[in-house]
Amino acid sequence: MxxxxxxxxxxxxxxxxxxxxxxxxxxxxxxxxxxxxxxxxxxxxxxxxxxxxxxxxxxxxxxxxxxxxxxxxxxxxxxSPTIDEALIYSPSLKRTIEAVTDVGRADVDRRKFLTAAPFALAAVTEPSRDWLLNTLDQLPEPGRRVQLEDVAAVKNMFSHFQQMDIFQGGGSGRLVLAAYMNEHVYPLLRGTHTEETHRALCGAAAEQTYLLGWMAFDNGEHGTAQRYLIQSLRLAEESHDPALGAHVLAGMADQATLLGHPKEGRRLAQAGRQGLARANSPACLADLWTLEARALAALGDKTGTAHAVNAAERAFAGVNPDAEPEWARFIDEAYICGEWANSFRDLGLPGDAEPHARRSIAHARTQNRARRGALSHAALAVAHIQNRDLEAAHAAAVRTLDLSNRVKSSRSVEAVRDVRDRMMLFGAHPLVADFDERTRAVLAA
Missing domain, CATH: 1.10.260 (434 Repressor (Amino-terminal Domain))
Structure with a gap:
């Protein structure tokens, strides 16, 4: 009982x-x-x-x-808890805490009604609109009372879990993070604290909740990811940190585009840029332009994609890693060049995709980042396929598979599947048969 x-x-x-x-x-x-x-x-x-x-x-x-x-x-x-409450961007912080706690507890318990929860397209646009309106016209709230030392401890844990995601994939460590948030962080939000501590605590909770959403996203659990991201956006608003909110919108844009809704992905990226007008984070700005490029590429807009990539490059040139927040540290050459490569890959422009992919691969190899290396090798393999160079494509594809086996990431597995399916276009060729055989165990699992 x-x-x-x-x-x-x-x-x-x-x-x-x-x-x-x-x-x-x-x-x-x-x-x-x-x-x-x-x-x-x-x-x-x-x-x-x-x-x-x-x-x-x-x-x-x-x-x-x-x-x-x-x-x-x-x-x-x-x-069962009404996890769909987490699709609502509530003006009430109390309801926000309850909603994200319900998702977190269901996530830790691996309840089927959460893992099977679908991505809700209808819930995409409204949160970004509400966040933008509230961020551009915020008034100070009455203060409460917890310790800044508590906030520092939460932020230190964020660094640990972010490293785990970057090097091991979203399927590794998320349930530990969810349990930590449920037992240690979300309860702090119900406490009393000064206004300064309140904002700092909400910001730290927003960062960690975003990371939960990103890990679920990387692991292919999109209904779970969406609920975390929406509640992270609301916590970011409470923190009065427009750069953090813009970062959350970047994650939402990435998810929308990946799931076949590039128009919504572009709108989310644009909303993030508008909110970023009141903050200074060149890394976040470069990311938002990059994700707009991904959306435009999915829409087949070559001119718009080139413009967005150029804007991203200009913003990225101004990045000072030491001046960026901890959550922006992943926006480096390995990540951003890989996303530019994916944009040009999606447009069928292998000549533009290949140099970006190689630049990303070089940086990912230096950092020993298997997931990013896998995704960028996949982009390189597709560029070779588009150039009808099967031998080069096979070599890059095998490297994609090897790196994917090192991490728990459904995005990496889907990249392997995409390359395998594209190679099938070459027909009954020994290299095609070889790669198909190599991938069977991974794709079946």
Missing amino acids: QLRDWLNRSGWSRGELARHVHDLALQWGEPQIRPDTSRVRRWVDDGEQPRHPVPAILADLFSSRFGYRVTTYDLGLGD
Whole structure:
């Protein structure tokens, strides 16, 4: 029984739980709810279902006891959490914390209703609009009270988990990060703190929530990723950090374009650039122009793509890594040149894609970044296929496969699949058959 497990963890006796339920029921205006020890024993040991509103009272009690949100579903006394609440960009910070906590707990528990959650196109545009309007016209909020040392600890953990994502892929470490957020970070948001600490804490929570979304995105769990990203955007607004919000919109743009919605991807990237007008992050600006280029390439707009890549190059030339926030550190030559290569690959311009891909590969090799190396080798392989050079394509494709085996990343696996499918156009050739054989185990898994 789930309720028994929660009661055991709380350290309360059955009699103590009965008293707590009665005391809270009085606060809720429900004086008739007066359970005794026998009644609690029937709930806990016999599986008797408490009548309304006792399940909600129990959930509230255990939430207070443990310092994070416990739902009636967690107690085995109600329906599953409404994870679609996380598709809503709420003006209420309290609802935002509850929504992202529900997603995080469902993520850690690997609940099927979350892993099967679809990407909702209808939820793409509204959050960026609300974030932009609120960011451009923000007023200071009343202060609260936690310690800046708590915020520093959260930010230190971000660096650790970001490194894990970069070098091991989004499928590695996300559940540990989600558990850390549920147990240590989101509860802090419910505490009291000064206005300075409040903003810093919301910013740190937004960074980590974005990383959860990005890891889910990289692992192909797009419904989960979307929910994290929307709630990260709301937390970024609360932090009054427009650069961080623009960064979240970049992630949302990347996802929308990847899932076949480049018009929405472009709009999200443009919204991010507008919000960035009140901040200074050349790295984020370069990323947003790059993601607009990816969207325009998917739309077949060669002129627009070239313009966006040129704008990205100008912004990237002004990047000073030491002056950029921690979350922008991944926006380097390995990443950004790889994305430019992908843009030209999508347009069928191998002559433009190849030098960018090689530049990305060289930097990724120096940094030992297997996922980025795999993605850029895939872009190089496709460029060779477009040039009808099967031997060179096979060599790059094999390297793509080798690097993909080092990380837990569905994007890397999909890159392997894409190269394999494109090579099939050469027909019954020994190199095609060889690569198809090499990929079977990876693609089947």
